[in-house]
Amino acid sequence: MKKWLTTLTASSLLVLGGCGDVGEEEDKGGGESSGEALEVAVIPAQSAGEMEDGLDALESSLNESMDREVEVDHYPSYNAVVEALNFGHIDLAYLGPLTYVIANEESGAEAIVTQEIDGQPYYYSYIISHVDQPWDSLDEMLEQAGEVDFAFGSVSSTSGSLIPGLELRDRGVFESEEDHDFASVRYTGSHDVTANAVANQEVEAGAIDSAIYNELVDEGVIDDSEIKTIWESEQLYQYPWAVPEGMDEETKQQFQDAFTSIEDEEILEIFGGASSFVETDHSNYESIAQAAEDFGMLNMESIED
Structure with missing residues (x-):
């Protein structure tokens, strides 16, 4: 039965991870203890309620494909997933690329x-704005950054x-939530x-995942005619599913086989309107690891070439 994790925090996971070296080593390399369910964690790319049905279907699909029971959990934050992965409390995690490279650096997590x-x-990063705003490009918007x-x-x-934060920093208008040229940053x-x-129009502009934006438009949550994209990043590689360092090859292959065989639209839809898993x-x-280093978020000495 899937647990919806609404109160678990990164600090509570750190407490679990710090309970002793023996326990930590037993948890490392998920998939080796055949008597326990495999734990799969998903980040909050969208609101939990909008993902619930698709994650229920994913859990059912994985239970049919794997030779172990599988539980799929929707975690409350990126950091909670990283800490759970780092301490071997989960066996597979759906992460944003940045979250993944942090986990890879900290504990050797593998996409x-x-x-x-x-x-x-x-996919891409978009900066979007309402059509009623008096600009059609990022350059034009930044001329009025103070508003x-x-x-x-x-x-x-x-x-x-x-x-988008790197782009705005390179243009000289953003360093942090406290240090910027905008009227406000949230x-x-x-x-x-x-x-x-x-x-x-609670804000004049915002940064968003292109695939999720398109999904919201397709679902009728957002009216595309009311929104304009004023900036688009270069290509970004899609969100990875990662396992903890040391997972056995058989379990990794079972996960790969289970995901690449999924054709259920209800599952694919909640992952940016995916057409398939690969x-x-x-x-x-x-390239994301390099961007994270540029923004001071990684010690690149521990990132593999």
Whole structure:
């Protein structure tokens, strides 16, 4: 039975992880203890309620495909997933690329699966604005930066924070939530909240994942005719599913086989409107690791070449 984790925090996971070396080593390399369920964790890319049905279907699908019981949990924050992965309390985690490279650096987490959108494993960071705003490009908007309330997603989001934050820093208008040239800066915590804040003109502009934005449009949550995209990043490799360091090859392969065989639209839809799941590896996320280093978020000495 899936547990919906609404109160678990990164600090509570640190307490679990610090209960003793023996317990930690027993948990490391998930999938080796055949008597326990495999734990799969998903980050809050969208509000939990909007993902619940799809995650229920994913749990059922994995239980049919794997030779072990599988539980799928929707975690409350990016940091909670990273800490759980680092301490071996979960066996597979769906992470944003930035969150993944942090986990890779801290504990050797390994990307094994990602998703394709319309047959391509890429997405973009968008900066969006309401059509009523008097600008049609980022350059034009930044001429009036002092009048702009700007929204990022989660501070740990690749497309909702890291990549647009780097762009705005390079343009000399943003360093941090406290140091910027905007009227205000806020972190909404999720892409759908950012989209609605722009659509309702609670903010003048916001950063969002392109695949999630398109999904919100397709579902009728956002009216595309009311929104304009004023900036688009270069290609970003899609969100990875990662296992803890030391997981046995048999379990990794079972996860890969189970995901790449999924055709259920209810499952695919909640992952950015994916067309399929495909295998991946760490090499596809090295550009994100470099971006994270540029923003002072990683010690690159521990990132593999």
